[in-house]
Every structure is written in C-alpha cells, then in structure tokens.
Amino acid sequence: MKAFDLLPALLHLVADEERAGDPSGFLQKLHHRLEDMLHHPSSYHFSAADRLMPWVAPDTSVTDPMLRSTVVTSVLTTIWDADRTARRTRLAAVVTELVKANKRVLLIAPDNRTLTEALLAAAKGLRGAGLQYRSFLCCYDPPNITSEGGLNLRDLIFDVQVSAFLGKSQSDKAGLRRKLERYLELTPILRYKAEKQKDLDEVRHLEWRLLTALGDTQAEIKRLQNLQAVYESLPLWQRLGMQVVGSNVATMKENCVLYEAQKQEYLHELEIAQSRINELKPEAYVDPELRPEYEELRDEIERLGGVAKVREVLAMEEDTKRLPFLQAKRVLAVTPGRVIGDSIFHSIRYDALLVDEGPRIPLPLLLACACLARERIVLAGDPHELPPPSSTSYGIAFGWATSLTRPPAAPAQPAPA
Numbered sequence: 001m002k003a004f005d006l007l008p009a010l011l012h013l014v015a016d017e018e019r020a021g022d023p024s025g026f027l028q029k030l031h032h033r034l035e036d037m038l039h040h041p042s043s044y045h046f047s048a049a050d051r052l053m054p055w056v057a058p059d060t061s062v063t064d065p066m067l068r069s070t071v072v073t074s075v076l077t078t079i080w081d082a083d084r085t086a087r088r089t090r091l092a093a094v095v096t097e098l099v100k101a102n103k104r105v106l107l108i109a110p111d112n113r114t115l116t117e118a119l120l121a122a123a124k125g126l127r128g129a130g131l132q133y134r135s136f137l138c139c140y141d142p143p144n145i146t147s148e149g150g151l152n153l154r155d156l157i158f159d160v161q162v163s164a165f166l167g168k169s170q171s172d173k174a175g176l177r178r179k180l181e182r183y184l185e186l187t188p189i190l191r192y193k194a195e196k197q198k199d200l201d202e203v204r205h206l207e208w209r210l211l212t213a214l215g216d217t218q219a220e221i222k223r224l225q226n227l228q229a230v231y232e233s234l235p236l237w238q239r240l241g242m243q244v245v246g247s248n249v250a251t252m253k254e255n256c257v258l259y260e261a262q263k264q265e266y267l268h269e270l271e272i273a274q275s276r277i278n279e280l281k282p283e284a285y286v287d288p289e290l291r292p293e294y295e296e297l298r299d300e301i302e303r304l305g306g307v308a309k310v311r312e313v314l315a316m317e318e319d320t321k322r323l324p325f326l327q328a329k330r331v332l333a334v335t336p337g338r339v340i341g342d343s344i345f346h347s348i349r350y351d352a353l354l355v356d357e358g359p360r361i362p363l364p365l366l367l368a369c370a371c372l373a374r375e376r377i378v379l380a381g382d383p384h385e386l387p388p389p390s391s392t393s394y395g396i397a398f399g400w401a402t403s404l405t406r407p408p409a410a411p412a413q414p415a416p417a
Contacts, residue, residue: 009394051076079380092125116144
C-alpha cells in the first residue's frame with residue numbers, strides 16, 4: 001500500500017468528524033489540505049511517506065507493535081523506546097547529524113509542551129557538538145518554558161527571530177507582540193502557581209487537622225496522668241464508680257500507652273505534612289507585582305478579541321516578509337496543527353521530518369506533515385502506545401490513532417516472552 005492510497009479513507013474520517021461539529025474550523029482546513037494532496041500529488045512528496053505504511057496500516061495478524069516492520073532503511077528511521085529521555089537523546093543526535101549535513105528539518109510533536117522538551121534536547125545536542133543552536137533552531141509555537149540549563153528558548157521563537165531579522169517593525173505591532181509574548185509567558189506560570197497554592201492549602205488543612213488531633217490526644221494523656229496521680233486520694237465511692245465503667249489504674253496506664261502511640265503517629269504525619277508545606281511555599285509564591293501585570297495584559301488581550309485575534313492582527317500583511325525567513329531556517333519546530341492551520345506552510349518543503357511522540361499524533365496530521373519531507377522521516381515514540389490494528393469500513397486496517405476529537409484507542413501491549 002502507498003501513502004497516496006490512504007487519502008480517500010482519511011478524507012472520509014475527517015469529514016465524519018467535521019459533520020459532528022467543528023467550531024474552530026480546523027477540521028475544514030485539514031480536509032482542504034488532504035483534498036489538495038489528493039488532487040495535486042505532484043506538489044507533495046509521497047516516497048518517504050510510503051515507508052510509514054507498515055506502521056500506520058499494518059497487517060491485522062501482527063499484534064506486537066515492534067514486529068510491524070523489520071525493514072531498516074535510510075529513508076525511515078524509527079526510534080522506539082519506552083524511555084522518553086533515551087528517545088530524546090537519540091532524536092537530538094539525529095538533529096545534529098542533519099544540521100551538519102546542511103539539511104532543512106521539520107520537527108513536530110503532538111503538543112506545545114512536548115515540542116518544547118524536544119526543542120530543548122535538540123538545543124543541548126547542538127551545543128554539545130559545538131554548534132550555535134540559535135543559528136539553526138527556530139520554534140514557530142511559543143515554547144512552554146523560556147529558559148533552562150543556560151539555554152534561552154525565547155531567542156528561538158520565530159516572531160522574535162523575524163523581528164531581529166527584519167531589523168524593525170511597526171511600533172504598535174512590536175509593542176502588541178511583546179505584550180502577547182509576555183501574556184503567553186505568564187499564563188502557564190500563574191496557572192502552575194495556582195495549582196501549587198491549591199496543593200499548599202490542602203496540606204495546610206491536613207496540618208490543622210493533625211494539630212487538632214494531636215492536641216486532643218495530649219490533653220487526654222495529661223488527664224489520665226493527673227487522674228493516676230490523685231487516684232489513691234479519691235473517695236472510695238468515686239473510685240468504685242470509675243471501676244464500674246472500666247477506669248482503674250491498670251486501664252488508665254494502658255490507655256496512656258495507646259494515646260502515646262497515637263501521639264507519635266500524629267507527630268510523624270505532622271512532620272511529613274510540614275516538610276511538604278516547606279516544599280510548596282516557594283513553588284506557590286507569586287511576586288506581588290506579577291499578578292497585576294498579568295491581569296492588565298489579560299484585559300487588553302481580551303479587549304482586542306483574544307489571543308487568536310491578536311495573532312491574526314500581527315500576521316496580517318507580514319507573510320510576504322515572514323515566508324523567506326521561514327524557508328531559511330535550518331530546523332523548524334512546530335505542532336502539526338499549526339502546519340495545517342497556518343497557510344504560510346502550504347508552499348514550504350523540507351529535507352527531513354522528525355516526529356517526537358509519534359503515536360500521539362493522529363494519522364491525518366502525521367501524513368499531511370510527512371508529505372512535506374523529500375528525503376527522510378524519523379519516527380520516535382513509545383511503541384506500546386500504538387493501538388492494535390483494527391479494520392474499518394474503508395477497507396483499510398489502521399494501526400494508528402486516527403481521530404482528532406476523541407482520545408486514542410487503548411494502546412497495544414507487548415507480546416508475552
């Protein structure tokens with residue numbers, strides 16, 4: 001089977017999901033892209049994408065995902081490993097290899113966070129090889145973090161690089177872009193801080209409950225000890241009344257031992273809770289000036305129609321300047337959704353496609369990106385996240401997630417030894 005043969009089935013799948021509701025219009029754009037690939041195949045590169053077929057449309061009798069294909073070629077490289085760190089290290093080595101070979105690379109990942117982690121690994125790999133990562137890497141989507149390990153990922157943001165490349169831009173758009181970038185930078189930080197504050201409040205509530213229980217236990221121990229001290233001096237009728245309810249010197253001593261054990265348990269739990277509180281305090285701390293700045297930026301962004309509208313304004317009449325710069329970048333990191341949703345990618349082609357966490361990218365998006373690569377595809381991910389092959393009404397058995405609106409099917413499990 002060829003990659004081109006999948007297009008009719010994928011078009012039907014996307015059309016079915018589109019009919020179920022597409023408020024963002026993304027599925028419509030994807031449908032148009034797949035139709036363009038079907039009707040103008042000469043504008044795309046299917047030869048490298050053909051090598052994906054054993055993985056995305058395997059024989060239904062193959063249950064172990066690692067046995068879908070044993071053919072090793074220079075066109076398709078698979079990096080299957082359950083260890084994400086090991087996968088990223090090998091993927092970063094491929095990036096360095098392709099950069100040294102002067103190849104143009106498209107690096108994709110299913111979401112912004114994963115893309116940022118892959119980009120960070122690539123930057124570390126290039127730096128370790130003695131190469132200037134800022135000269136080769138570009139991130140079309142704003143990275144999830146701005147810096148780590150001495151690497152400033154903000155310098156890799158496409159719009160930031162374009163501004164430096166062009167030298168200057170209109171002052172109002174430049175100011176708006178800075179505000180948008182700052183807003184996008186602060187949003188995940190404050191969201192993270194809010195989550196940590198919630199965790200801190202929960203642990204503090206637990207601490208209060210433990211302190212209350214500890215105080216009650218200590219008070220009971222003290223009451224019993226005081227009662228033992230004066231027991232012999234109590235009137236006989238009072239001692240007899242206490243014994244009727246099972247309270248005598250022996251039982252009071254036993255209860256003291258039990259309460260003391262309970263007290264030590266509370267103290268141990270309290271020590272754990274207070275240790276966790278000390279960990280969470282700096283994580284939940286928010287600079288007093290940060291929240292007012294964020295709220296001011298949020299109000300202005302919302303007043304202008306939201307993030308999508310602001311990006312649309314910033315991109316207006318700039319594509320003619322942005323396209324040459326985009327074509328000149330050696331390694332471009334972007335999510336598949338942006339590749340499909342942004343018209344600027346329609347005419348750009350690459351020497352190689354690198355896919356991080358491939359099984360999490362729906363097949364229509366993966367194929368649409370794969371046909372932009374002329375020479376090579378590198379597919380990385382956990383093979384056990386691949387769903388088992390399943391037959392469809394289109395006469396093709398898919399062994400890859402296909403839905404863009406529903407969670408992927410249950411992943412295949414490794415075959416027993």
